[in-house]
Amino acid sequence: MSDNSHIQHKAHGYGVYVLVWFALLALTGITVAVAGINFGGLTVATALVIASVKTYLVLTIFMHLRSETVVFKVFIAVAMFFLIISFVLLFTDYSFIVRN
Amino acid sequence: MSSSEHTVSHVHRDDVASRMGMWLFLFTELLLFGGMFILYSVYRYNNPDAFHLAAKELNTIIGTFNTAILLTSSLTMALSITAIQRNNKSLSIFFQLITVVLALGFMVNKYFEWGAKFHHGIYPGSNELLSKPAGEVLFFGLYYVMTGLHGIHVLIGIGLILFMTYYTVKDIITKDNYMKLESAGLYWHLVDIIWIFLFPLFYLIT
Numbered sequence: 686m687s688d689n690s691h692i693q694h695k696a697h698g699y700g701v702y703v704l705v706w707f708a709l710l711a712l713t714g715i716t717v718a719v720a721g722i723n724f725g726g727l728t729v730a731t732a733l734v735i736a737s738v739k740t741y742l743v744l745t746i747f748m749h750l751r752s753e754t755v756v757f758k759v760f761i762a763v764a765m766f767f768l769i770i771s772f773v774l775l776f777t778d779y780s781f782i783v784r785n
Numbered sequence: 786m787s788s789s790e791h792t793v794s795h796v797h798r799d800d801v802a803s804r805m806g807m808w809l810f811l812f813t814e815l816l817l818f819g820g821m822f823i824l825y826s827v828y829r830y831n832n833p834d835a836f837h838l839a840a841k842e843l844n845t846i847i848g849t850f851n852t853a854i855l856l857t858s859s860l861t862m863a864l865s866i867t868a869i870q871r872n873n874k875s876l877s878i879f880f881q882l883i884t885v886v887l888a889l890g891f892m893v894n895k896y897f898e899w900g901a902k903f904h905h906g907i908y909p910g911s912n913e914l915l916s917k918p919a920g921e922v923l924f925f926g927l928y929y930v931m932t933g934l935h936g937i938h939v940l941i942g943i944g945l946i947l948f949m950t951y952y953t954v955k956d957i958i959t960k961d962n963y964m965k966l967e968s969a970g971l972y973w974h975l976v977d978i979i980w981i982f983l984f985p986l987f988y989l990i991t
Binding site: 697698699702703705706709710713716717720732733735736739740743744746747748749753754756757760761764765768771772775776779 | 801804805808809812815816819822823826827830845849852853856857859860862863864867967970971974975977978981982984985986989990
């Protein structure tokens with residue numbers, strides 16, 4: 686049984702997953718409900734914020750990031766950082782081209 | 786990683802490295818879909834009204850239903866790992882099979898959804914589609930490529946999970962060695978995350 690030493694996961698109980706699932710379904714309901722309301726430019730932002738919250742829940746609980754070592758968290762932060770950078774740089778560049 | 790030094794000598798494996806390898810693979814998937822999301826955002830930025838009009842053609846109810854199905858399949862995948870951690874083999878297999886059934890349900894919905902679009906003459910290169918404004922052609926082009934690529938990932942996921950079920954039945958995946966199942970789960974949750982973004986961006990444009 687000492688074999689367990691290389692399984693570093695603190696196992697989540699069934700209940701935690703069911704709770705997260707409820708939260709994800711509720712957030713989906715909110716996105717759909719909110720989509721009917723026109724916030725102007727904020728409509729897309731609202732949808733993306735809710736999607737990000739859902740992603741955070743899936744990453745931390747379903748994908749067990751909460752119980753991973755800090756190396757994993759840094760890796761993922763770096764990967765996300767570069768994805769976001771590519772969006773930000775593209776849009777600063779692109780809006781400049783469009784304006785001129 | 787001091788923990789690996791404690792590993793029993795006859796077990797030549799490194800679970801942390803397996804998971805990290807899987808995450809590295811997932812980053813490449815992130816960039817694959819990320820590139821498409823960049824394409825999407827630029828075209829939407831250029832054609833906000835056409836994207837708005839074209840999105841009305843999509844069935845929000847099927848989209849919402851499919852989102853719920855995929856989220857539930859992620860739940861059952863996570864539960865199957867907890868079950869194997871608690872040495873409950875048959876429950877784990879049960880949850881894995883439920884995951885597969887839900888994934889198939891997702892694909893069946895996609896089949897009917899795409900089928901309805903095809904029936905209305907909206908498919909890449911059709912005369913009906915090409916007669917629409919350029920922005921709407923772009924929207925449907927992106928719709929078919931991105932949900933199509935996502936659909937391929939769902940199909941691969943189904944195959945992967947079925948392999949895991951086979952391994953679980955054969956006791957290759959056990960309470961003490963379930964990293965294969967864990968990695969398949971990571972893949973499945975990523976497919977779920979991609980859909981979490983595809984859903985509002987295609988179905989809920991107002």
